[in-house]
Amino acid sequence: MKLFIGYASTEGQTQKIVRHIADRLVDHGHSVELMPLGDVGPVDLSRFDAAILGASVHVGHYQKVLSEFADTYADRLNAMPTVFLSVSLAAAGHDAEDWRALDTIIIDVSDATGWKPGKVLQVAGAYTPSQYDVFRQFVMRRIIATKDPEADLDWDKEYTDWDALDADIDAWLSQTST
Ligand SMILES: Cc1cc2nc3c(=O)[nH]c(=O)nc-3n(C[C@H](O)[C@H](O)[C@H](O)COP(=O)(O)O)c2cc1C
Known part of the structure; x- marks a missing residue:
């Protein structure tokens, strides 16, 4: 498969996470284009079989470039398999209120942009x-x-659970490829 991976990262953990995923996908024989969302410019998503977008939470929000990209490409993203990697420290814990807040942020982004991620992965950051x-x-x-x-x-x-992340991405890929 040919995958687009776009990300926003303020302190670097989301970048580390998407690079890890990209390396793993390439090792498994897939082709990957990995780009910071701030540098993407116009992109023809129809060239890709699937897309992974990643962003991190700061004071209850993702980076603005994530919303801008999702807003611009919502129709195309909704027509292809997508994963949203939501990176936060709330995802490192078990606080029900923190997890509800994560759900709310995603709903807000989805409502604002029109992008409905096919799968959301809550990933603990650093x-x-x-x-x-x-x-x-x-x-x-x-x-x-x-x-x-x-x-x-x-x-x-670092709170990222790399084994759990690998398992989640592998499961999504096997569903997506069939
Ligand atoms: C100023 C600041 C605000 C943050 N706000 C939140 C927050 O509201 N909720 C949360 O779960 N994590 C929050 N975090 C934690 C980040 O999401 C976490 O450190 C993540 O790994 C950052 O990813 P990045 O390095 O890719 O930017 C915050 C971190 C910083 C530095």
Whole structure:
């Protein structure tokens, strides 16, 4: 299959995640075009068999480029198999309210753009103080201290479950290819 992968990543974890997926797809014999959504420009999605879009949550929103892309290409995306990778720290935990908030953000994006993702994968991201400015460090330290008391607040910590991600992508691909 030929897959388009577009992503938005503020601190780099979504980029790491989509690169991992792209490598895996290529290893399995698929062809992949991987691009940051901010740099895509006009793209002919009819050249692809399926699309994966990824973006991360910051203060309850995805990056604007995700909405802009989904809005522009909603009709085409709705006509092909798609996955939305929603990367967040809420997905690392089991807080029901946090998970409801994730559902709401996706519904809002879908309502606003018209894109109905064929599959949504909630992917746990990372705590990356090495990438934060002083204000973000202050805010995120407080959140992580509450959500993950075992974390060393001075060091980056990855919550992404790579095995679960691989299994989810493989399952989607096997459904999509049949
Ligand atoms: C300023 C800031 C705000 C964030 N807001 C949220 C949020 O509202 N909900 C959430 O689940 N995660 C939130 N996160 C966590 C990010 O989604 C997480 O760190 C993710 O891995 C970032 O992906 P990226 O590196 O691709 O941008 C926030 C992170 C930062 C730095």
